[in-house]
Amino acid sequence: MTQLLRTIDTLRFWLGTAGQVGLLLMVLLMLFGLLVMLPAQQKLQTLREQLDWMQAQPKAQARPAPVLAETQQLQQFYAQFPPQDSLSERLRALHQLAQESDMDLVMGDYKLSHQRDNTALQRYEITLPVKARYGALRAFIAQAALRFPTLGLSDISIKRDGIQDDEAEVKLSYVWLLRGDGA
Incomplete structure (x- = not known):
C-alpha cells in the first residue's frame, strides 16, 4: 500500500x-x-x-377511392348535414353551451329561410345578442365550431362602453345548414 x-x-x-x-x-x-x-x-x-x-x-398498395356517380356523391354530401327535425335539440345544446361558457343570453332571433332552388339544404339564421367577457366569448365560439360543424358564424359585433368594463355587448349571427326534405 x-x-x-x-x-x-x-x-x-x-x-x-x-x-x-x-x-x-x-x-x-x-x-x-x-x-x-x-x-x-x-x-x-x-x-x-x-x-x-x-x-x-413490402410497400402497401394505395387503394384508389371508389368512383361514385354524381348523384351518389351529392347524397353523401347532404347526408353529412343534420336533419331539419333535429333543430330543437341542437338549439337546446347551443343554449346549454352558452350557459356553460358564462354567457348571458338576452334573447334570440331565429329565422328559417326556404330556398326554392335547393330543397336539399335549409338555411336557419340565428342572431344571439349576449353579454359576455371576451374570454368566455372566444371559448363559446370555439366550442360551438367544434361541436356543431354545420353551424357557421356569419357576423359578430362587439360593443363595450369603456376599457374598464369587463363585459361587452355582443351580437352573434350564425347560419345553421340543415338537411331538408329534398336530400
Whole structure:
C-alpha cells in the first residue's frame, strides 16, 4: 500500500500541475465515452436496424377511392348535414353551451329561410345578442365550431362602453345548414 502511495506521489511530482489536469481530463473523457457515447451508439445502431427492417417490408398498395356517380356523391354530401327535425335539440345544446361558457343570453332571433332552388339544404339564421367577457366569448365560439360543424358564424359585433368594463355587448349571427326534405 505504501509502495502505491509513493508511486502516485512520484507521478504527481513528475507530471506537474498541467500534467495532472491533462490526466484528469483524460479520465473524465474516458468516463464520458463509456457512460454517454457508448449507449448512444448502441441506440443509433438499433434505430438503423429498425429502419433497414422497415425499408425491407413490402410497400402497401394505395387503394384508389371508389368512383361514385354524381348523384351518389351529392347524397353523401347532404347526408353529412343534420336533419331539419333535429333543430330543437341542437338549439337546446347551443343554449346549454352558452350557459356553460358564462354567457348571458338576452334573447334570440331565429329565422328559417326556404330556398326554392335547393330543397336539399335549409338555411336557419340565428342572431344571439349576449353579454359576455371576451374570454368566455372566444371559448363559446370555439366550442360551438367544434361541436356543431354545420353551424357557421356569419357576423359578430362587439360593443363595450369603456376599457374598464369587463363585459361587452355582443351580437352573434350564425347560419345553421340543415338537411331538408329534398336530400
